[in-house]
Each structure stands twice: as C-alpha cells, then as structure tokens.
Amino acid sequence: MxxxxxxxxxxxxxxxxxxxxxxxxxxxxxxxxxxxxxxxxxxxxxxxxLEERVEIVAFVLRGTPAETITLASQDIAAFPEVQDVGFVTEPQALERARTELVEFRDAYRDLQVNPLPASIEVRLKEGFRDAATVELVAERLRGFTFVDDVRFGREWVQRxxxxxxxxxxxxxxxxxxxxxxxxxxxxxxxxxxxxxxxxxxxxxxxxxxxxxxxxxxxxxxxxxxxxxxxxxxxxxxxxxxxxxxxxxxxxxxxxxxxxxxxxxxxxxxxxxxxxxxxxxxxxxxxxxx
Structure with a gap:
C-alpha cells in the first residue's frame, strides 16, 4: 500500500x-x-x-353538540397522518374573517347573523402532505355525519x-x-x-x-x-x-x-x-x- x-x-x-x-x-x-x-x-x-401550510378544513353543521365535535377531534388526531387538530367556533370564524379579509371588514361588521360555520382544521405530518394522502384524509373526514363540507385547496396541493x-x-x-x-x-x-x-x-x-x-x-x-x-x-x-x-x-x-x-x-x-x-x-x- x-x-x-x-x-x-x-x-x-x-x-x-x-x-x-x-x-x-x-x-x-x-x-x-x-x-x-x-x-x-x-x-x-x-x-x-409551503407544505406546512397544507390544511384540511371540515365545516361543521350548525347545531352539532360540542361533545360530538370533541370526540370526533380526538378520533381525527389519532389518524397516523395527522399532526394536529384545531376547532374554530362560529364567532372565532367571523372574527378571523374580519381580521384577515380586510376588503370585507365593513360587510362582516354590519351582519346581524353570523353566516360562517364552525370548522375542524387538520394539519398533516411531514411526509403525508402529498395530494393523494390529503385527498384520502379529506375523504375520511367526509365520513363524519356532522361534516357539511371539506376543503383543502385541491389544485394548489396538486401543483x-x-x-x-x-x-x-x-x-x-x-x-x-x-x-x-x-x-x-x-x-x-x-x-x-x-x-x-x-x-x-x-x-x-x-x-x-x-x-x-x-x-x-x-x-x-x-x-x-x-x-x-x-x-x-x-x-x-x-x-x-x-x-x-x-x-x-x-x-x-x-x-x-x-x-x-x-x-x-x-x-x-x-x-x-x-x-x-x-x-x-x-x-x-x-x-x-
């Protein structure tokens, strides 16, 4: 050598x-x-x-009991793909809209009835933020009877x-x-x-x-x-x-x-x-x- x-x-x-x-x-x-x-x-x-901003939002039907939402949130948090779960009440949704959507602030201020529903916000773990996994989790959320609609920005996630x-x-x-x-x-x-x-x-x-x-x-x-x-x-x-x-x-x-x-x-x-x-x-x- x-x-x-x-x-x-x-x-x-x-x-x-x-x-x-x-x-x-x-x-x-x-x-x-x-x-x-x-x-x-x-x-x-x-x-x-950008991936960390991927979020699935499940809008809740009005009148759903708080206990039902709490139990469902615990079930969702147990999904292997889920990082954390948050719940946004109807008043919180309205306040967030007034803060973030400045152009509609006056319109939201004059409302007599809050039109915004409560929602469950789901964030996924790293490695599970691809379009296929997001769609799979969204489909599971649609399976809950109290969920009215599920959105996650499909086009943005696919791009x-x-x-x-x-x-x-x-x-x-x-x-x-x-x-x-x-x-x-x-x-x-x-x-x-x-x-x-x-x-x-x-x-x-x-x-x-x-x-x-x-x-x-x-x-x-x-x-x-x-x-x-x-x-x-x-x-x-x-x-x-x-x-x-x-x-x-x-x-x-x-x-x-x-x-x-x-x-x-x-x-x-x-x-x-x-x-x-x-x-x-x-x-x-x-x-x-």
Whole structure:
C-alpha cells in the first residue's frame, strides 16, 4: 500500500501542471454540481415551508353538540397522518374573517347573523402532505355525519406535488450529466498519465508486474484527484454561497448551506468519480500501452 501511495503521489510531482489542471477541472465540475445541490436543498426547504401550510378544513353543521365535535377531534388526531387538530367556533370564524379579509371588514361588521360555520382544521405530518394522502384524509373526514363540507385547496396541493416531482427529476438528470462530465475529464487526465509513463509500464510488465499492480497507482491517483477536487469544489460552493447571500440579502438571507453529512457526501462523490474515471481509462487504454 505504501508503494502504491508513493507512486500515486509521484505522478503529481512528475506532471504538476497537468495534475493541477485535472484537480481544478474536477473541482469546477463538482462546483457546478454543488451549486445545483445548494439550489435544490434551499428549494426543498421552501417547498417544505409551503407544505406546512397544507390544511384540511371540515365545516361543521350548525347545531352539532360540542361533545360530538370533541370526540370526533380526538378520533381525527389519532389518524397516523395527522399532526394536529384545531376547532374554530362560529364567532372565532367571523372574527378571523374580519381580521384577515380586510376588503370585507365593513360587510362582516354590519351582519346581524353570523353566516360562517364552525370548522375542524387538520394539519398533516411531514411526509403525508402529498395530494393523494390529503385527498384520502379529506375523504375520511367526509365520513363524519356532522361534516357539511371539506376543503383543502385541491389544485394548489396538486401543483405543489407536481413541483416537488419536477424538482426531483431535474435534480437527478442534471446530477447524472455533471457526473458523466467529471468521469470523462478524470479519464482523459489518467490516459495522458498512462501515455506519459508508457515506457515505465512496459518495463514493469517485463519484470512480471500484474495488471492490477500497474493499475493500483492510477486508481489511487484518480481517487486523490477526486478527493482534492471535491474539497476544492466545497470551498468554491461556500464562497459562492456567502457572496450570494451577503450581496442579495432580503428573502435570501435565510439560505442554508450543506450540512456536515452533505459536505462529506460531496467529497466522497468526488472520490468515487475519480475512481470511476481512472478505472474506465486504465481498463480501456492500458492494453494499448
């Protein structure tokens, strides 16, 4: 292992400019991927904020006994999808309308009879806020005999669901594209190193070195380049994050950066890309050297 490490490190000394160019290119490839990752996690956070506003409202028939509503609320709270349940009385509904619907404040003030019904408001747990689950819970609420109507903004929930799905698909496609670019770049640099050391490899074969013994330093070299490229991309991502957050401010002041496990994942991804690029390049071109 010490010999493999020494040979891999020697390749950096033999071609420092090529190695630096390789690491920089890998770093910028992963930087682009990392930037998209930052956009994705912040978009996911924004979507989570929207998801928290998903609410199912069951309007109660007038004259329903308070005990019936209390027992039903306890049953609803026991649903595995439900986070919390709230009850809004008729006077509370009217007061809320006067406060939130400013344009109708005068109309509500002049009313002799309160037209707004009482309601049960249901909020769902994280992971259960997709359109199908919301519809399922709403259907259960319709099963209560005292429920007059159930509303949850079907179109808004479906659009939120579609946005979540599109974000996931775009993320996978772009991530795979940049990963492929990084693998090609690493493969090209390893191939150049192979050609540069063709004479040395021929001598190693003459003295009986196996293919895996020859491949070892190149694979380790690719992994090291991927590691350094990953660290470099992480620094670039953090610099870009700070610059964008501090320059824009306002609604972007709450942007988040990668968690430690996500930073480690980006670095590990760089190492894996380095290994993949080396493995492909060495396997394809070693037999021609």
């Amino acid at each position: 010490r010999l493999l490490t020494r040979e891999a490190l020697l390749s950096f000394r033999r071609a420092p400019l090529l190695s630096a160019l390789s690491i920089t290119t890998i770093g910028f490839s992963l930087f682009t991927l990392g930037l998209f990752g930052l956009v994705a996690i912040n978009l996911r956070q924004a979507l989570q904020g 939120l669901d579609q946005l979540r799905n599109v974000t996931g698909i775009v993320g996978v496609v772009i991530g795979m594209a940049f990963a492929a670019v990084a693998v090609v770049i690493i493969g090209v640099t390893i191939r150049l190193t192979l050609l540069q050391r063709a004479r040395e490899i021929s001598i190693m074969r003459l003295v009986g070195a196996t293919n895996w013994f020859i491949r070892g330093p190149f694979l380790l070299e690719g992994a090291l380049k991927g590691l350094l490229g990953g660290l470099f991309s992480l620094l670039l991502c953090y610099a870009g994050y700070l610059l964008f957050r501090d320059r824009t401010g306002g609604p972007f002041s709450d942007l988040i950066f990668f968690r430690p496990d996500q930073m480690a994942l980006l670095i590990v991804f760089g190492v894996l890309l380095g290994l993949a690029g080396s493995l492909v390049s060495v396997g394809r071109h070693l037999r021609h050297v």
